[in-house]
Amino acid sequence: MDLTVGPNAFFWTAEQQTELYAALETAPVDRVVLGEWVCSKRLPFYQDQIPHWISGLMEAGKQISLTSLALITLKRERKATAELLEMGVEVEVNDLTALAYIPAETPFSVGPLINVYNEGTLIWLAERGAKRICLPPELPLDSVRTLCKVAKDHGVIIEMWGHGRIPLAISGRCYHARLHGRTKDNCQFACEADPDGLDVQTLEGTPFLTMNGVQTLSDTYACAAHQLPLLREAGVGALRLSPQSVGFVDLCQSYRQLIDGKLTPDALTRTLQGIVPAQRLSDGFLTGQRGVDWSGSTSHI
Numbered sequence: 001m002d003l004t005v006g007p008n009a010f011f012w013t014a015e016q017q018t019e020l021y022a023a024l025e026t027a028p029v030d031r032v033v034l035g036e037w038v039c040s041k042r043l044p045f046y047q048d049q050i051p052h053w054i055s056g057l058m059e060a061g062k063q064i065s066l067t068s069l070a071l072i073t074l075k076r077e078r079k080a081t082a083e084l085l086e087m088g089v090e091v092e093v094n095d096l097t098a099l100a101y102i103p104a105e106t107p108f109s110v111g112p113l114i115n116v117y118n119e120g121t122l123i124w125l126a127e128r129g130a131k132r133i134c135l136p137p138e139l140p141l142d143s144v145r146t147l148c149k150v151a152k153d154h155g156v157i158i159e160m161w162g163h164g165r166i167p168l169a170i171s172g173r174c175y176h177a178r179l180h181g182r183t184k185d186n187c188q189f190a191c192e193a194d195p196d197g198l199d200v201q202t203l204e205g206t207p208f209l210t211m212n213g214v215q216t217l218s219d220t221y222a223c224a225a226h227q228l229p230l231l232r233e234a235g236v237g238a239l240r241l242s243p244q245s246v247g248f249v250d251l252c253q254s255y256r257q258l259i260d261g262k263l264t265p266d267a268l269t270r271t272l273q274g275i276v277p278a279q280r281l282s283d284g285f286l287t288g289q290r291g292v293d294w295s296g297s298t299s300h301i
Helices: 016-025 041-045 045-061 073-080 094-100 119-128 143-155 176-181 225-234 248-260 267-274
Strands: 002-005 031-034 065-066 089-092 109-111 130-134 157-169 196-200 205-213 217-224 239-241
Touching: 002 157, 002 217, 002 248, 016 157, 016 239, 016 248, 016 267, 031 045, 041 045, 041 073, 045 065, 045 248, 073 094, 119 130, 119 143, 130 239, 143 157, 143 225, 157 248, 176 205, 217 267, 225 248, 248 267
Parallel strands: 002 031, 002 239, 031 065, 065 089, 089 109, 109 130, 130 157, 157 239
Antiparallel strands: 157 217, 196 205, 205 217
């Protein structure tokens, strides 16, 4: 089973991202997705570094994809999407409008923000050129099994969300800007202060969601550790790990050990807790009654 590093969801400096991708050159991951998928206003801060990241990672033997935005609305966003193919690497589609800029004969991958909920959608994407699909994190295991069978018949690799806060929604409005009394056009990049998103609680003080500019994420970090045997049996070919600001390379190494049978799920959970002590884990979308449910020991969360 492969490991994919998904696109960074948060607003980090170019230096922070350069440090991450340099470290990933020697990390035990197979594929890295680069680029901006949340807010196009962030892209100019690091856009000129992307070719260098691509070069270094490819020289290290990693497969590379460039993500589209999750919500393409402005003329400059359409232009940037059309230019993705010019980078010479595979494009990962996270907004179906990006397909308008990908020729029919060109292979591409599909990110978790595309609603691949049934066999018909998967077959349509495969016939359009999709070679890899990261299924939406909210799918139950029975649906994953069904889609994996269809994907195998059409030569498509299925990827599942392995670790990280789950992307739940994308909006035309910026929550960070509004929190600071600013408009979206004058946000002053308030999201930069929260490198892993801003925790949101209910009026009763219960952890609820995470705010990331125009994006809503889960409060918990999805963790596929205890579901790995079921995912492997279902036919899943890769796990996706979402970048976080602390200990991410160690996290990647731990998941590689888990996949290789050198680390147990409970041992992985303890490692994750050591990296970020306050991190709450969940895996309920696959086999639980609620997405926030966790099948591991509560002593680790």
